[in-house]
Amino acid sequence: MDRAVVLLSGGINSTVAAAIVREQCELALLHVAWGHRTAERELAAFQEIAEILKAEQNFVAELSCMAMIGGNARVSRRMAIEDTNAVGRGTPATFAFALLPTMMSAAAAWAASIRARRIVIGISEDHGTGPTPIGKLYPDRHRDFVQAFNLMLQYAKPADRDLVVEAPLIDLTRAEVIKLGHRLKVPFETTWSCYANNNNPCHRCIACTTRQMGFLQAGVPDPLALEPARG
Numbered sequence: 001m002d003r004a005v006v007l008l009s010g011g012i013n014s015t016v017a018a019a020i021v022r023e024q025c026e027l028a029l030l031h032v033a034w035g036h037r038t039a040e041r042e043l044a045a046f047q048e049i050a051e052i053l054k055a056e057q058n059f060v061a062e063l064s065c066m067a068m069i070g071g072n073a074r075v076s077r078r079m080a081i082e083d084t085n086a087v088g089r090g091t092p093a094t095f096a097f098a099l100l101p102t103m104m105s106a107a108a109a110w111a112a113s114i115r116a117r118r119i120v121i122g123i124s125e126d127h128g129t130g131p132t133p134i135g136k137l138y139p140d141r142h143r144d145f146v147q148a149f150n151l152m153l154q155y156a157k158p159a160d161r162d163l164v165v166e167a168p169l170i171d172l173t174r175a176e177v178i179k180l181g182h183r184l185k186v187p188f189e190t191t192w193s194c195y196a197n198n199n200n201p202c203h204r205c206i207a208c209t210t211r212q213m214g215f216l217q218a219g220v221p222d223p224l225a226l227e228p229a230r231g
Helices: 012-024 037-053 067-071 097-115 143-156 174-184 206-218
Strands: 004-008 026-033 057-062 118-120 162-164
Touching: 004 012, 004 097, 004 174, 012 026, 012 118, 012 174, 026 037, 026 097, 037 057, 057 097, 097 118, 143 162, 174 206
Parallel strands: 004 026, 004 118, 026 057, 118 162
Antiparallel strands: none
16 A cells, blocks of 8 residues: 655644545654744644544654744744734745745655655645635745655655655635545544644634634534634
């Protein structure tokens, strides 16, 4: 049976991507711990999801240097996390430059080690929850990025090794991802989206609001919706 490495943050999209892969091949889950504000909650989500999905293998990669480097509001408390209504068409303060390609490189190294032939990421180009597509705000949430990384892999791996990055949710809105996850019985109650807090969602950051709008548009109850907001 084929084996695939799924980059699992503990959020909605990556968890749905993992549920899709579980239906197709042997599931190996990789979580990258990079020292951001909600690292503890995301790691707890990863551990619960890995157990629920019965992943054959799981691995936590330490990337704490990203927090030391800083440069974004997810790791630096001297930078404010914008409320969604304050996000324009420019890159948000929560964008962590070079984070996703670094994570994918770690996934490629582990995939080679365990003989996996696929790396799966849960990005979408347009959540369909606001005026600006997410791929315009975060430049690595774009199909061109995936294609470029796959081209790089052709030069970074042995010629006889099959390895490709896939983004099965790239064309889906957040509501469509949630509907798909609902059909696959994804444990949404274990997922975490908030950029600001480890305990309760702030209900203001872009991750919280796209989650809220996605569940609303999908007509599926969000199990975290009743958790009180916290500053």
